Amino acid sequence: MRIDIISVLPEMFTGFLNESIIGRAQREGYVEIHIHNLRDYTKDKHKRVDDYPFGGGSGMIMQIQPIADCISHLQSTLLSSKGESYDAVIYTSPDGNQFNQGMANRMSQLRNIIILCGHYKGIDHRIREKLITEEVSIGDYVLSGGELAAAVMTDAIVRVIPGVLGDSQAALDDCFMDNLLAPPIYTRPAHYDGFGDVPEILLCGDPKKIREWEIQKALERTLALRPDLLEEQ
Numbered sequence: 001m002r003i004d005i006i007s008v009l010p011e012m013f014t015g016f017l018n019e020s021i022i023g024r025a026q027r028e029g030y031v032e033i034h035i036h037n038l039r040d041y042t043k044d045k046h047k048r049v050d051d052y053p054f055g056g057g058s059g060m061i062m063q064i065q066p067i068a069d070c071i072s073h074l075q076s077t078l079l080s081s082k083g084e085s086y087d088a089v090i091y092t093s094p095d096g097n098q099f100n101q102g103m104a105n106r107m108s109q110l111r112n113i114i115i116l117c118g119h120y121k122g123i124d125h126r127i128r129e130k131l132i133t134e135e136v137s138i139g140d141y142v143l144s145g146g147e148l149a150a151a152v153m154t155d156a157i158v159r160v161i162p163g164v165l166g167d168s169q170a171a172l173d174d175c176f177m178d179n180l181l182a183p184p185i186y187t188r189p190a191h192y193d194g195f196g197d198v199p200e201i202l203l204c205g206d207p208k209k210i211r212e213w214e215i216q217k218a219l220e221r222t223l224a225l226r227p228d229l230l231e232e233q
């Protein structure tokens, strides 16, 4: 998979991209992530990418020219180098569709995606109408920019690409995978003074019984804490 992220703050991605599962997934060739500085595409001599809103009001609006030129450059480069096109051009915005595990799973099956990070007051609406295929929010709150949203999405998408997590079951067992919260988990020691014992069943050695117990507990926790997830099915 290839993920191209367009941002006015590309430095925000450096640490995060090289660490942990995302770093390994890139080194092992499961995903290519490219960060593009939107300012490299502006024709403005002062490197500006924003301007005042028509009709007045506060805040600045990201202009069409740098975004359209950047996306067009990425599209023609991908076409000429690999003969491929982008499956989705995603815009991060608080008024987008709320990101969830199902979206991460679906996006992880795409071959090439662009994520455009919103900034300032947002982008000129004509970009949304003409170039954006999907608008995504990571929650009902306003961030200073779309970079953290793009990072959250990238992390959630990359970890479910088949093969990225060493143990092939690991992602399948994640919270939310079947619209269920994960069951309670324990590690050694089996008894800890003041904290009690691990549930007996986890020590029985019968994988089928353990799995049944886990599903039961996952259902109980979901019913108690996030009943809305069960209604979604």
Ligand code: ADE
Binding pocket: 092, 093, 094, 118, 136, 137, 138, 139, 140, 141, 142, 143, 144, 145, 146, 149
């Ligand atoms: N940009 C600002 N706030 C955001 C949010 N909640 N989700 C996605 N992008 C954003």
